[in-house]
Amino acid sequence: MSDLYIYNSYTRQKERFEPMTAGYAGLYVCGPTVSGESHLGHARPYVTFDVVQRYLRHLGMKVRYVRNITDAGHFEEEGREAIDKVGEKAKLEKMEPMEMVHKYTSMFHHGMRLFNCEEPAIEPTATGHIVEQIDMIKVIIDKGYAYEVNGSVYFDVSKYAGEYPYGKLSGRVLEDQLETTRELDGQEEKRNKADFALWKKAPPQHIMRWNSPWGEGFPGWHIECSAMSSKYLGETFDIHGGGMDLQFPHHESEIAQSHIAHGCMPVRYWMHNNMITINGKKMGKSYNNVIKLSELFSGNHPLLEQPYHPMVVRFYILQTHYRSTLDFSNEALQASERALRRLWEAYEVLQKLPATNNGTAAYAALDAQVRGWCGECGDFMNDDLNTAKVIANLFELAPVINGIKGGQVSANALASETMLLLQSTWKTYMEDILGLQALQVQQTDKLDKVLTLLIEIRKDAKKRKDFGTSDQIRNRLAEAGVVLKDEKNGEVSYTIE
Helix, strand or coil, rough: CCCCEEEECCCCCCECCCCCCEEEEEEEEECCEEECCCCHHHHHHHHHHHHHHHHHHHCCCCCEEEEECCCCCCCCCCCCCCCCCHHHHHHHHCCHHHHEEEEHHHHHHHHHHCCCCCCCCECCHHHHHHHHHHHHHHHHHHHCEEEEECCEECCCCCHHHHHCCCCCCCCCCHHHHHCCCCCCCCHHHHHCCCCEEEEEEEECCCCCCCCCCCCCCCEEEHHHHHHHHHHCCCEEEEEEEEHHHHHHHHHHHHHHHHHHHHCCCCCEEEECCCEEEEEECCHHHHHCCEEEEHHHCCCCCCCCCCCCCCHHHHHHHHHHCCCCCEECHHHHHHHHHHHHHHHHHHHHHHHHHCCCCCHHHHHHHHHHHHHHHHHHHHHHHECCCCCHHHHHHHHHHHHHHHHHHHHHCCCCCCCCCHHHHHHHHHHHHHHHHHCCCCCCCHHHHHHHHHHHHHHHHHHHHHCCCHHHHHHHHHHHHCCCCCCEEEECCCCCEEECC
């Protein structure tokens, strides 16, 4: 397979990827809502689409990768009220909204660096594009697909669905949505239960608010991605990515509002990664199994038996195809750690082997097999970016490499061209495409014990009202790159920057 095929969630089939402009690819991925610390659920989409953009570049394309930051307007219409999650969390933390946004955005970026995710070309924020969102809403109103009520603006889903295939991406039928939608606060404002907010009127106590033609308010969640993706990638662009949980209502709403605003479908290929479960259960607050990235890396969570290196987590994610469910457990992560070490040790051995030798006919079968395994890696990536099969082939190649080192396989077993291909393949896939790095020898356990001791000393100082010592410990650790966070339950977590 020489061409790249991608599973298009919109058409539910694999399609040959043909960028709108030869040699260029536009990729938009929904970024985090920075109303809290990033967790394990954030790891999968950003590792997945990091590999997507890496592979597109490997194919020789110039990629514009846009990943947004939602720092306002992400309110849950399926909750009891339509509230701005960022603004409400800022009140709880007794911080200015932008102060809190900066804090959690920095923590998100830190986590992505540890995962070795390359930075996007553009990382726009919702608050930085209020004008674009308002302008887009105006167009939708002028075209008759949105209406204003008491300072809020809603998209007319029923009108749109009567003319266009609303629900095709998520597979949801409008009539079913109307039957299952709960009676919520503010529903009386809408013409239909399924209508979603483009703009919400800000109540008096609301912190984050902007002027608009409809009064002071804040934007809806869905409109931000439509406004930012079209600004930086065009009214129609190549790939839109995100987690499967975003198909409805977020991406379905994006399609509808962008279609009306621009008169064309916004995306040619929709890509969605599947969900993460933990020990077989969906990750959620009700299960008490939401694991923050800082907890994952420090091991400071009741469900974790040890800290896990970011490369182990990245490797584990890529061992499963992105469209398959991924279940996290201590046993699975520990097995991945051992597997990654084996692969990286083989890679280090391979780098030291001489590339020039004289392969003999006696080893022709092995030579052909090695060339075959190497060649299949490209086929696997072209078949909907199947990183799991690529890694499986690397495991097939590892015994050959170790056999040459140990003498079980002749040093001249492979032709010079095959050895060069083998070395090139491992460099290309291990580092350039999969984005893996060596597991550095870290004194993790010892460091954790030292930090735990300092945290306990700080707790005792606070109990004795010795706030000078308490602050000194926090500040000196911060200077060393260790950031302490006091949790509501009295516990203290830390991140290492």
